[in-house]
Amino acid sequence: MTASGMAVRPRGLTIAGSDSGGGAGIQADLKTFQAFGIHGMSAITTITVQNSLGVQGFYELPPLAVAEQMEAVVTDIGVDAVKTGMLASAGIIDAVVDVLERLHVHPLVVDPVAASKHDDPLLRDDALDMLRKRLLPLADVLTPNLGEIRLLTGIDVQHRAGLLEAAKALHALGPRWVLVKGGHLPGPYAVDLLYDGSSAIELVAPRIDTVHTHGTGCTLSAAIAARLALGDEVPAAARAAKDYVSGAIRHGYPLGAGIGPLDHAWRAARPDRPVVTETRCRI
Numbered sequence: 001m002t003a004s005g006m007a008v009r010p011r012g013l014t015i016a017g018s019d020s021g022g023g024a025g026i027q028a029d030l031k032t033f034q035a036f037g038i039h040g041m042s043a044i045t046t047i048t049v050q051n052s053l054g055v056q057g058f059y060e061l062p063p064l065a066v067a068e069q070m071e072a073v074v075t076d077i078g079v080d081a082v083k084t085g086m087l088a089s090a091g092i093i094d095a096v097v098d099v100l101e102r103l104h105v106h107p108l109v110v111d112p113v114a115a116s117k118h119d120d121p122l123l124r125d126d127a128l129d130m131l132r133k134r135l136l137p138l139a140d141v142l143t144p145n146l147g148e149i150r151l152l153t154g155i156d157v158q159h160r161a162g163l164l165e166a167a168k169a170l171h172a173l174g175p176r177w178v179l180v181k182g183g184h185l186p187g188p189y190a191v192d193l194l195y196d197g198s199s200a201i202e203l204v205a206p207r208i209d210t211v212h213t214h215g216t217g218c219t220l221s222a223a224i225a226a227r228l229a230l231g232d233e234v235p236a237a238a239r240a241a242k243d244y245v246s247g248a249i250r251h252g253y254p255l256g257a258g259i260g261p262l263d264h265a266w267r268a269a270r271p272d273r274p275v276v277t278e279t280r281c282r283i
Contacts, residue, residue: 010038010229011078013105014222015070015096016085016113017046017058017122023261024215025085029222031264035244036226041077043069045096046088048122052214052256058122060088063095070099081229083109083221086122090130097134107140107228110175111221112148128152137174141234143221144170145181157182160191167195177234179203179224181217190246194238201235202279205246212252212260219262220245243276 012033019025026042033040045066048058073079082105087093100108112131114123123131128151136142136152146157153169155162163180170178180193187207194201223241224234232240248262255261 008078010080010226010231011041012038012222012225012229013041013043013070013073013079013082014085014225015043015045015066015082015087016111016218017048017088018044019048019050019215021051021214021256021261023052023255024218028215028218028262028264029083029085032219032222032244033226035264035267036223036230038080038226038229039077041073041079043073043096045092046086046122048086052258052260054258055122058086058088060092063089063091066092067095067099070096070105071103074099074103074105079105081107081109081225083111083225084135085111085218085221086113087127087131087135088122089124090126093127093130093135097138100138106138107225108138109141109143109221109225109228110135110139111143111217112136112152113217114148114151132173136170139175140228141177141179141221141224141238142170142173142175143179143181143217143224145217146184149180157185160185160187163191163193164195164200167193167200171195171197177238179220179238181220183216192238192242194235196234199280201238203239203242203276204279205242205276208246208249210249210252212254212262213249214252214259214261216245216249216262219248219264239276239278246276 014029030040227237251263251266
């Protein structure tokens with residue numbers, strides 16, 4: 001409650017890069033927070049130069065500037081959930097972890113952004129080890145795609161059956177939950193695997209035939225953070241997030257000459273909902 005007796009709206013913080021094209025990064029995260037009715041805040045780590053054709057370059061902010069943005073909002077406004085996206089360098093990761101630990105900011109969703117949709121590198125070579133050692137052990141939920149799984153563990157997932165092996169290897173790095181994203185695997189369904197070290201849940205949705213998927217990973221992790229801020233447990237947050245992202249992909253639209261963005265406002269304009277099913281896996 002505020003001093004006036006009004007209830008505080010749930011608050012989400014995204015620590016990520018800015019996308020000049022508006023489809024991913026900070027911009028996607030804040031649109032997602034808005035769609036779930038939570039107040040969105042940001043700590044910008046990098047300014048990317050990008051459009052629908054890819055990332056032409058990026059400029060890192062000083063680690064101190066990232067830390068000061070975080071501290072400013074956490075100590076005044078407060079945070080009910082936080083997510084990280086593009087962190088770019090070891091120095092920024094170190095600064096982010098210091099603030100998260102010192103101010104006890106959680107729950108934390110980590111999207112280990114390493115490359116763009118066009119495979120443009122977004123993580124410096126010196127940052128991967130820092131990510132593994134300092135940030136992943138703090139994560140309540142880790143949301144890697146297949147390329148990020150390969151970088152973090154060396155495992156090259158080629159089939160749906162390989163998702164569990166990858167989830168176990170990632171869980172050993174310290175996060176409480178791992179959501180392995182299998183959307184790039186072949187087949188008629190987009191299958192993600194949620195794993196907590198003892199049980200696994202497959203989240204399954206029909207694959208949508210579209211190229212307009214810019215911002216999918218950012219949006220999914222932001223949606224999980226939003227649902228955690230609203231009080232969901234992790235499995236419920238992951239289901240709600242996948243449902244939201246599936247609809248946003250279904251209603252994605254062309255923009256520019258390359259890959260268009262998701263429609264983050266699809267639910268407000270269109271009441272139809274995609275079907276996401278869940279199956280329990282044997283360990």
